[in-house]
Amino acid sequence: MHWGIAMTQPDEFDLEAAFEAARATPPQMSDALATRIARDAEAHLPKQSWWTRFLSQTGGPVGLGGLVTATVAGFWFGVAPPSETLDPMVIFGTIELAADETAIDEDMTDLFGFDWITEEG
Numbered sequence: 001m002h003w004g005i006a007m008t009q010p011d012e013f014d015l016e017a018a019f020e021a022a023r024a025t026p027p028q029m030s031d032a033l034a035t036r037i038a039r040d041a042e043a044h045l046p047k048q049s050w051w052t053r054f055l056s057q058t059g060g061p062v063g064l065g066g067l068v069t070a071t072v073a074g075f076w077f078g079v080a081p082p083s084e085t086l087d088p089m090v091i092f093g094t095i096e097l098a099a100d101e102t103a104i105d106e107d108m109t110d111l112f113g114f115d116w117i118t119e120e121g
Contacts, residue, residue, distance in 0.1 A: 058064050 055064060058067060
């Protein structure tokens with residue numbers, strides 16, 4: 001004996017029976033412990049600002065730069081399209097291509113029903 005504890009196992013110890021007994025009644029974690037573990041894990045997560053999350057979801061600075069470039073280019077082509085391109089309304093046959101600009105503007109006002117598209121100022 002050492003410190004009052006027997007240092008040998010009994011001769012007839014059935015290991016398989018001990019495993020069966022453990023399988024029959026598995027230990028259960030309490031809900032309070034699971035809640036404390038989850039709360040502790042969330043407390044150790046790094047806090048990220050919305051800008052950091054947005055930047056990481058768009059592919060970083062390179063992805064964000066591509067999005068900004070595409071947005072600016074699309075806006076520019078919408079406001080001032082190259083002179084060689086045809087108006088989509090002409091391509092789809094909604095209006096006829098005229099030699100003077102006023103004919104196209106008049107056709108477009110009939111199409112939209114409002115004069116705001118041709119008003120100046």
